[in-house]
Amino acid sequence: MNQPTHNTQSNPVQLYSGPIIAATLSPLLGFYTLMISHHVSRVTKDLDKLVHAFGYWIPGSTGTGPDGSIGSYSGKETLALGVWFLTWLIFHFLWQKQDLPVKRWIPVFLGAIGFVTLCLFHPFIDPILLLLLSSGR
Amino acid sequence: MSTEQYLHGNLAKILVRTQAILALLILLLLAGLDFFFPTNYSLQAGLHGVSAISAIVAGTYLTHRAYALIRGVHVNFKSLRYWVLGSTALNFLGAVSGNWIYMRYRGENGPRDWILKNAPDFHNYMMEFKEFVTLFPFPLMAAVTFILFYYGDDIHVRRDLTQFVGITILVSWLFLLIGFVTGLVLAKLHFV
Amino acid sequence: MNQHPNNQSSVKNSDNKSPPVSGPLVAATLAPVLGFYTLMISHHISRVSKALDQLVHAYGYWIPGSLGNGPDGSIGSYSGKETLALMVWFLSWGIFHFLWRKQELPVNRWITLFLGSLAFVTLCLFHPFIDPILMLLLSTGG
């Protein structure tokens, strides 16, 4: 029933933890892209257009009237998708045969997800963003 | 049990509890946020929603206990009695608060007026069904509560009785779920 | 864990008390079913005519919010249906419990009946099913 944790001697297959880290790091980077592009698009109308432009390929990304459109959300999704797939490919290729410390990655992964979720919650992040923007000038 | 196995079992326990608490909190938000809706009837709506969801959560947990009764394995009757009592109280609250919000539902320019004008089937078939079947869980759980207190722990010698109690809990859950879903459908259609 | 405690030993443990009989359980579960049927029947009665609706409604005047209009609304004759159902539930429970408290009734047969009658009353509350039947009854009766 209960398997020993590391049993590399008696086991014919050698498993590397690299691919699982790559597969979980890349969506995380996608989520951060989503969050950052969202806040970038909120700064000015121009930046919103910039972000929006990445999403023109998505049906319903532009349009008005009762049917509406998803607006610059399409660009945020596109950027996040791009980062997700690109980083996954790169890290998977790099770490294919590497054994990375999963035990240490789990808390970082969970912490990072918790943090990006928090950063998407306006009542938490807006005061910080305002501070950053006002000091930037 | 090795230390490692113990740690894993412990982790699973922590995670299970976290999941249960999170599920409860998030589900309570589903109705709890009604208190902040832009309507004069936010108090009634919130109270009905919170008691309905609590009734569903308690009822669903009790279906889990019901299978122990049906299978005839060891049951902690003392805790079960408190749970069915709590569940009965919640079902009662749900019915009473349902009466309260039903007044506004039928009020001038309330949801009923709107639904009858725009999608009459939802009133004629759904609401006229829902308003009755949602009254079922309270008497059913009252019967279960009475039985478990009346017979005491001795009931375990009668497998046919415990099995019936388990089935009654499952039936009560079914009506709770129907009431919950139809209530949400109507609230989506037109809020009070 | 998985084994049900052996019947003899459990009975011996509670030997000083009389063994549980099924009567009270049947009474406790029959009574709500009768209440549900009351709910269903009073509902359909109240739909026949305005006068019958008022009759049913009158039983519910004691419930706050049973009367009234305007945006706050009221629960109307629903209050009367609830009242009648409550009465039938409690009254029949009291009577049957008293009658059957020492009786052994066939639980297994009752389970089937209980579930069937619950399913039937649920169906009878569903207008698309029951309305054609009611129409037929009313047209032949009138």
Added chain:
Amino acid sequence: MTAEQAIHSNLAKILVRSQAYLALIILLLLAGLDFFFPTHYRLQAGVHGMSAIGSVVAGTYLTHRAYALIRGVHVNFKSLRYWVLASMLLNFLGAVSGNWIYMRYRGEGGPKEWILANAPAFHNYMMEFKEFVTLFPFPLMAAVSFVLYYYGDAIHTRRDLTQFVGIIILVSWMFLLLGFVTGLVLAKLRFV
């Protein structure tokens, strides 16, 4: 096992399955009835609702499987792979259909306008949060599907990996539930 015990556990099995099917059917009604709502956008609403509820149901079942991975007990990886794959597809459908209904949400005279006029916090804090976190489950389940196919059954030799996979499933579920509840709150507030 005696004949009586076999009959009882058989009954429990039948009841458990009936309960699961009934729960699924009733829960699907919660969104399936959207197809009959008096709005031009009922197709979008219904498709999004059905896929969202399908995702929540599959995701919740998978949290049950996740505990086997975390505890390190025997796991049927073949069936688990199909489940995570299906769950990933449902999450994808949920995200795509979410995009579709989001267009109307932002449209002229749509929910966004009404909410901003009547209860702006629900748009500014809730919707602007929900529209992002509901995108999380799909990539997370894609990672899980990939990992389970990539490593195959051999993954069971690495308890740290299976444990991590279990945790990702739980995290994905949490976002599903958040998205489900916030979506329903917004639909109650103002339907499309």
